Amino acid sequence: xxxxxxxxxxxxxxxxxxxxxxxxxxxxxxxxxxxxxxxxxxxxxxxxxxxxxxxxxxxxxxxxxxxxxxxxxxxxxxxxxxxxxxxxxxxxxxxxxxxxxxxxxxxxxxxxxxxxxxxxxxxxxxxxxxxxxxxxxxxxxxxxxxxxxxxxxxxxxxxxxxxxxxxxxxxxxxxxxxxxxxxxxxxxxxxxxxxxxxxxxxxxxxxxxxxxxxxxxxxxxxxxxxxxxxxxxxxxxxxxxxxxxxxxxxxxxxxx
Amino acid sequence: xxxxxxxxxxxxxxxxxxxxxxxxxxxxxxxxxxxxxxxxxxxxxxxxxxxxxxxxxxxxxxxxxxxxxxxxxxxxxxxxxxxxxxxxxxxxxxxxxxxxxxxxxxxxxxxxxxxxxxxxxxxxxxxxxxxxxxxxxxxxxxxxxxxxxxxxxxxxxxxxxxxxxxxxxxxxxxxxxxxxxxxxxxxxxxxxxxxxxxxxxxxxxxxxxxxxxxxxxxxxxxxxxxxxxxxxxxxxxxxxxxxxxxxxxxxxxxxx
Numbered sequence: 001x002x003x004x005x006x007x008x009x010x011x012x013x014x015x016x017x018x019x020x021x022x023x024x025x026x027x028x029x030x031x032x033x034x035x036x037x038x039x040x041x042x043x044x045x046x047x048x049x050x051x052x053x054x055x056x057x058x059x060x061x062x063x064x065x066x067x068x069x070x071x072x073x074x075x076x077x078x079x080x081x082x083x084x085x086x087x088x089x090x091x092x093x094x095x096x097x098x099x100x101x102x103x104x105x106x107x108x109x110x111x112x113x114x115x116x117x118x119x120x121x122x123x124x125x126x127x128x129x130x131x132x133x134x135x136x137x138x139x140x141x142x143x144x145x146x147x148x149x150x151x152x153x154x155x156x157x158x159x160x161x162x163x164x165x166x167x168x169x170x171x172x173x174x175x176x177x178x179x180x181x182x183x184x185x186x187x188x189x190x191x192x193x194x195x196x197x198x199x200x201x202x203x204x205x206x207x208x209x210x211x212x213x214x215x216x217x218x219x220x221x222x223x224x225x226x227x228x229x230x231x232x233x234x235x236x237x238x239x240x241x242x243x244x245x246x247x248x249x250x251x252x253x254x255x256x
Numbered sequence: 257x258x259x260x261x262x263x264x265x266x267x268x269x270x271x272x273x274x275x276x277x278x279x280x281x282x283x284x285x286x287x288x289x290x291x292x293x294x295x296x297x298x299x300x301x302x303x304x305x306x307x308x309x310x311x312x313x314x315x316x317x318x319x320x321x322x323x324x325x326x327x328x329x330x331x332x333x334x335x336x337x338x339x340x341x342x343x344x345x346x347x348x349x350x351x352x353x354x355x356x357x358x359x360x361x362x363x364x365x366x367x368x369x370x371x372x373x374x375x376x377x378x379x380x381x382x383x384x385x386x387x388x389x390x391x392x393x394x395x396x397x398x399x400x401x402x403x404x405x406x407x408x409x410x411x412x413x414x415x416x417x418x419x420x421x422x423x424x425x426x427x428x429x430x431x432x433x434x435x436x437x438x439x440x441x442x443x444x445x446x447x448x449x450x451x452x453x454x455x456x457x458x459x460x461x462x463x464x465x466x467x468x469x470x471x472x473x474x475x476x477x478x479x480x481x482x483x484x485x486x487x488x489x490x491x492x493x494x495x496x497x498x499x500x501x502x503x504x505x506x507x508x509x510x511x512x
Contacts (some may be wrong), residue, residue: 035438036371047308050369054303058451059461079370084463087450110382113306114335126366126446151485158510167444168500170507183508185499190382194343207311207340237507239500243441244424244493251426251493252439253412254297 008096008160010034011124013081014103015045015116015142018063018073018208022102025145025153026134027069030099033160035068041116042075046105049121051077052239058084064134078116097160098124101134102145102152106173108135109213109222112238121169126242130164132156133164136174148174149182151233157245164237171236173228182232187223189215204225263324264352266290267380270359271301271372272397274319274329275299278358282390285408288302288494289416290439293322293351295341297372298331304372306379307333314340332335334372338379341510345450354380355415357390358401359410364480365469368494375424388412388422392430398403404430406438408488420493427492429484432511438488443479458511486492 011104014023017040030036039060053076055133066073075079082098100120107115117165126129132155136145164170171186194211220226224234226241244251266286272277286292287488295316305317309332320327328345330337338354356376363371380387388411392401407430420426425444450467474481480490500507 003274017325028275045309047310047377048305049307050305051307052303052370052465054465055300057454057464061464081467083450083465085418087467088453088463110496113378113382113496118498119305122369126369126444155456155511162510164510165503165506167501168507171498183504183512185501185504186497188497191331191339194339197344198313199443204315206315207344208313208337209310209336211343221288226323228397235507235511236498237500237503239443239503240369241444242374242494244421244495245441247421247424247493247495248439248441250346250421251424251491254418255342255411255491256437256439 006038006170008034008072010036010097010099011085011094011095012036012038012099013078014101015048015078016104017029017199018042018043020141021105021143022104022145023148025102026099026152029149029156031069033156034096037085037090038071038171039081041075041078041081042073045077045101045116047114048077048119049081049209051113053077053080060084060089078119082120083135084218086127098129100133103135104141106137106228107171108173108228109132109189112171112186118171122240125167125169128166130159131166131169132159132172134172134174141197151178167240168237169240173224173234175228175231177231178233179231181235183226183235184224184227187215187220187225188234189213264290264354265349266292266353267341267346267351268292268294268355269334270291270296270413271304271334271359272360273297273300276360276397276402278422279362279477281358281405282408285405287325289412290352293341293346294327295330295337295345297334297337300464301333301372301390302332303377305370306335306375306407309336316340316345321390334375340375341376343385346509351385354385354387358472359391359398360372360395360397360482362393363393363427364429364490365391365445368427368442370407378496381423381425384422386415387425388415390430391470393432407434423496424493427494429490431487432483433487434489435487437491438483439491440478440480440483442492443471443476443481445469
């Protein structure tokens, strides 16, 4: 027991919940290195970004309790899971590392803004905790991600040993047969033709989100979108501070 | 009519919906300068950040249609409103400016991450549109913000005339009796003691979000939180690109 007390703690969340295989791959790898507490949303939270639940209370249902491993489901967002874990569920233990995913589907380019998977890591970064989000294809909830374990393990080992710069979290996207690992920036871009209009049986219009993702700079090999397509495991350091520091003087000149 | 065709278009949204007075102050000021289309959520969307609705279709209900002004409510998030407006509701007209707010309550410091008000401006920035979010106190849905109109008008005039750097949006927080305007960075900080645990009549625990906001650097006068408290209208330029460009080499050395 004494030895166990000294193991580091890894907190794990995601935006798909425990019914998707991705989080179980992360839990499996993480348990080789640390005690693990997994706190994941009860309902699918894709596209929930950093949102928080204000108007309803949260609950936490314990669904696993083993030597070195506990798991809770929370009927809230990924950020709710991280906040509730740190404040209430970890018994005061401070995580050495926070992991998110494996998301079923890439979170790259400007998807990062909308990503519940990344919401976990941004929240952890606010708490000055090192955090890494992992995403991969395909979407199938039963996907076997075991071939990606060595890549996940490498990142966990390095970050557990050396930490991350304060206020910076990592966004990792993994293609199916990686040729190596590359640190790249997020590709900027946007969706076009984003809604499909339909008419309901009462004659009223409604809109389904759909669309094409169009890159601002499609040929930029130093972006995550392009590098993943070329077979690289991409690592994008993301910062939690929204300030456009490089533009302070320009905006001051414009407005004051 | 020919003259009207040449007026610029301002798109306005918020996270509180049309039942709060803040958006009507923005609409009133904006209409002095441009045609206005306001597209706001049907339900309260505080804390929804940049989240998107994937699993239900959206609708858009037209609630105003006057010379130079249309308004729609959308049962979705602030980002849904912007996306649906650009793709479907503006009839192909490109906004010269996107405004968000006035939010009832400040959106500063790391609130920016969770803010539906800021979600509007981040989404606009992805579309290469200049965008400004306005927030003020108090929370009262009927607050009379008319004393703030000159500050709003100044920002609208400058940004309409000169635009903003690509990928940068502005976060403006306005105290009740401003002494001037200041361009400052977002204060970094986090919530502590964030949940209050209660027990329901069936003996099960539940948790309400609450907490104290604790600044990482409480004495830093060049942050939005401190400057608003000192009576300044604060303007924080925020960038939509999440990449921590300053840390690319460090992360490359760590992982590859």
